[in-house]
Amino acid sequence: xxxxxxxxxxxxxxxxxxxxxxxxxxxxxxxxxxxxxxxxxxxxxxxxxxxxxxxxxxxxxxxxxxxxxxxxxxxxxxxxxxxxxxxxxxxxxxxxxxxxxxxxxxxxxxxxxxxxxxxxxxxxxxxxxxxxxxxxxxxxxxxxxxxxxxxxxxxxxxxxxxxxxxxxxxxxxxxxxxxxxxxxxxxxxxxxxxxxxxxxxxxxxxxxxxxxxxxxxxxxxxxxxxxxxxxxxxxxxxxxxxxxxxxxxxxx
Numbered sequence: 389x390x391x392x393x394x395x396x397x398x399x400x401x402x403x404x405x406x407x408x409x410x411x412x413x414x415x416x417x418x419x420x421x422x423x424x425x426x427x428x429x430x431x432x433x434x435x436x437x438x439x440x441x442x443x444x445x446x447x448x449x450x451x452x453x454x455x456x457x458x459x460x461x462x463x464x465x466x467x468x469x470x471x472x473x474x475x476x477x478x479x480x481x482x483x484x485x486x487x488x489x490x491x492x493x494x495x496x497x498x499x500x501x502x503x504x505x506x507x508x509x510x511x512x513x514x515x516x517x518x519x520x521x522x523x524x525x526x527x528x529x530x531x532x533x534x535x536x537x538x539x540x541x542x543x544x545x546x547x548x549x550x551x552x553x554x555x556x557x558x559x560x561x562x563x564x565x566x567x568x569x570x571x572x573x574x575x576x577x578x579x580x581x582x583x584x585x586x587x588x589x590x591x592x593x594x595x596x597x598x599x600x601x602x603x604x605x606x607x608x609x610x611x612x613x614x615x616x617x618x619x620x621x622x623x624x625x626x627x628x629x630x631x632x633x634x635x636x637x638x639x640x
Contacts, residue, residue, distance in 0.1 A: 458568050462575065466555050469579040470548060473588040477544045480589045484540050488591045492543045494518065495529030499538065502530065524632035525593045543591045550599040551588065555579055557602040564609055593633045600630040601640045 484492055494517050501509040514523055525546065532545040555575045562571030578584070587595045607623035614620045630637035 455568065458572065461572055462555075462559055465572065465576050465579065466552060469551060469555065472585070473548055473551060476585070477541065477589040484591070490518075491526045491591050491593075492529065492540055494523055494526035495533060495543060496538045498527060499530045499533040522632040522635065524629065525591070525596050528596065529591070540591075544589060546591060547588050547595050550596045551579065551584075554584075554595070554599040554602055557599065557606045560606045561602065561609065564606075597630065597633040597637060597640065600626060600633060600637070604630060 483489075494513075497517060498510055498513050501513045514527065517523065528546045528549075529543045532542040536542045536545075555578070558578045559571040559575040562574030564571075584595065584598070604623055604626040607619050607626055610616065611619035611623055627638065
């Protein structure tokens with residue numbers, strides 16, 4: 389403490405502190421004072437060290453107990469955003485229009501092609517229906533069509549699945565960059581963005597693309613500059629899948 393008090397003005401400008409520039413004499417006196425204190429009160433110093441050690445142990449145990457609840461908090465955040473998305477989708481009674489209706493139609497045609505039992509029919513529908521844009525999003529609607537039938541609400545389940553992926557990957561990015569609490573805050577905020585909330589009840593490519601962008605960034609971060617082969621391969625696969633959502637995926 390004495391050393392810090394004596395040497396503190398050393399980094400300040402001379403004009404701000406006048407002539408109070410520390411010298412070697414000040415530093416030597418501070419070090420000698422610290423040494424004399426240590427020799428005169430060894431029990432005090434040991435007591436202080438023990439107290440600091442016990443305090444650190446209590447803080448660590450408290451942090452460990454807090455960490456146990458983080459998975460439950462993350463699950464609560466995901467359920468909260470899913471509840472809002474389902475409620476909005478159920479409340480919105482407007483019919484699909486333009487791109488949304490086109491994607492729903494493509495998914496229905498691909499579903500019927502697969503139902504015929506011929507994979508070639510599905511591939512023809514997948515490649516011929518829309519030659520100007522990738523068609524991954526309509527394809528993702530096929531499992532939900534098979535599960536609950538062909539309707540607009542079934543197609544919106546694609547957005548809910550993409551939202552879960554987005555929240556989890558954003559949590560992973562935040563955790564790796566700033567800790568698990570940062571990841572929780574990041575997941576809570578990204579799910580509350582007005583543009584994402586508005587896209588939940590409309591089947592477009594944007595929400596799926598954002599989820600794939602977040603997943604790709606997480607894989608690239610975990611690859612550590614392509615030093616880890618597994619995460620590098622996963623990042624490459626995600627980029628390839630992302631290009632099936634929008635041709636400008638690499639820009640994002």
